[in-house]
Amino acid sequence: MPSIKTLAQREEAGVRFTSGHTLCAGCAEPLVVRAVLNAIEGPVVAASPTGCLEVATSRFPGTAWNVPWVHVAFENAAAVISGVEAAYKALTKTGAVKRRIRFVVFGGDGGTYDIGLQALSGALERGHDFLYVCLNNEAYMNTGVQRSSATPRCASATTSPVGEEIPGKPQDRKDLTEIVVAHHVPYAGQAAVSNLVDLANKVERAMKYEGPKFLNVLTTCPLGWRTPRDSAITQAKLAVETRYWPLYEVIEGVYKINYKPKENVPVEEWLKTQGRFRHLFRNPNGKELIAEFQASVDQHWNELLRKEKCLSGAESQG
Amino acid sequence: MRKVMTGHKAVAEAMRQIEPDVVAVYPITPQSEIAEYYAQYVHDGIVHSELVPVESEHSAMSACVGAAAAGARVMTATSSQGLALMVEVLYIAAGMRLPIVMALANRSLSAPINIHCDHADAYLARDAGAFQIFCESAQEAYDYTLIAQRIAEHEKVRIPGIVNLDGFTLTHTSQVVEPLEDERAKKFVGPFKALFPLLDVDHPVSWGTFAMPDYYFELKRAQAAAIEEVAGVFLEVQRAYASLTGRRYAGFIEPYRLDDAERAVVVLGSTAGTAKVAVDQLREKGEKVGVLKVWLYRPFPYAEVARALGHVKQVAVLDRAFSFGAMGALYNDVAAALVPSERRPVLSNYIYGLGGRDVTVEQILQAFAEVKTARPTTGLRYLGLRE
Amino acid sequence: MADELKGWKDLPLGGVVPGGAARELNKTGSWRAERPIWNEEKCIQCFQCWLHCPDDSIVLTAGKMTGIDYDHCKGCGLCAAICPKDALEMVPEREGTCAK
Incomplete structure (x- = not known):
């Protein structure tokens, strides 16, 4: 398992993602990118769909990527990496490429949950050997905090604003991780930017498998969540502690929840720290909305507990 | 060796000989058989290509x-x-300067949905930055697939290329095709050099x-320079192919009985064959008529088209698609070609053959008859349309 | 700046650029409103600041945290927020001094 010192040694030996990018001060995305790239041993080629990460890291004539990297459009990163991986297979056959190369996509929730979902599903079904990392900051941050299907209920986004009639986003977020699990890929999991060593360990475990691998990483956006500039880690940590964002993995169909909070911290504790939910604490129906939010979190968590119980390694062997 | 094959098979054979490392393809009528043939080659293990279905x-x-x-x-x-779905990425492929060659089995665009031939799809991609070649026959589809690959991969070019073949008319009909032996075809295309x-x-x-x-502007100007380079490279590669095969390919356009023609039609694709029959019939009656077939549609050969048509009195440009709210796309290109000329024919623009409407010799004869007395106009005329 | 921009004939094919070129081109340290000051004596070399720096601005030398890259540090304060020993302190940029 890569320790923080191991990761640091690898970065000192060869930095894979450099400074000089123009992501916001306090953006959590580079933390995930560096942890993932440093957790992969040997050569790696990366791809990104359009989004904050892509725009802010690749302004011509510069780039923060110090591994081979490609961007094509918003909805097709999984198809692009399919092509890269197919090229690798073909050129390995001809002998033109001789080294083992790994492939990874870093996409936002817009490019993964929404516009890129079809391409992702196709690539998962075809079984390409790659890791897809969703940097999930729960809205279209690059275009100005519009709602996505990853945006939680009640969150105020610019296309799900708080209005006189409708208090933020009416719908629950999509459970993309489970959609990926339904493709029967060898590895799928959730991580958070607050638990970077856990993330690195997950990457290492995932990369042992040939075929498609997926990690959904809660990646705080202080701008879009309307929280202080230095709050990315504490925000993600609270999301994990309140069970809003379970850390879990599904390896060859076996569920494992990596962290079960000992305290029962209500999700309200997380909601009240963010500007996007501020209205819930002013709205006369706020208590009810928060209770519904809590019920949704509980339902998801309990579902996960049941899945872990039913689809545990022991069960499958028994 | 001469063989009887469909346009699909002719393209698939050229692809097999080119043997790309990767073929990524999705089924659609009337292209699907190209994908099917290639999938069979991959699954039979006769090519090293990775198929991405x-x-x-x-x-x-x-x-x-x-x-x-x-x-x-x-x-x-x-x-x-x-093509409509992929056109976003086609623009990007061109901007990224990637030499991806594709066959386009020309078919109409919805609505209403229709699976038959016209050129709306090719016109949709005309500003994408890919070079485009139109083929008259299955033989040309085979030949120009090999030629297009070598053009696209030329170090001065490095952009995508589209080889157009009329849906059903060329893709599904069996014709006599004389492919090269594998080794000669492979040698002609040469090895691929990645950049x-x-x-x-x-x-x-x-x-x-x-x-x-x-x-942004400078990067796009550099891209424009790349497609400008296609013209010179096209002639060079076409010449090499002609000397290898003995085929009479010379230039961006193919004039047919045009030297002394007083009237001419300008066409793309398989309509050229029909137009040639019409011309032969009229020539037998002593009428001075000819055909100008355009092989290289993008980059458009303005100077060559102007030279070929300069002496003609009346020209009918035949567009197999609407450019709604404007004159036909080919007409606009031909008109632009003639602007700098001192001698300009009277131009007429016909829309014809949409959604697989039969293109007949009679329609071409009708155009030749009508343009005799045509005056300069900006109105559209139609062939084979019920009023 | 304008006279450093290249003309269209001098640009790389397709806008391809060499890896890591942004580091020299973009000195994002100019964004900073607050700067982290590192107290070496309090530092236990746990590397939490390194792990949580979005701008790769915690300088490691031979396996040790040795300082801050003020050319690129945007002053977000994540390092100071995560530091378990208060060995990093954010101070307003104008009053700040380099720790070295």
């Missing part, structure tokens, strides 16, 4: 872009709505960077 044409071109940036020789094929491949992990590069107003 994508879930959409958008992903087909996206996988092609990824594979080409990775350093692979790449091909695809599509038609109609498939800045992603898979060269010791020299990391970023592909698909983001340009602000400080660089």
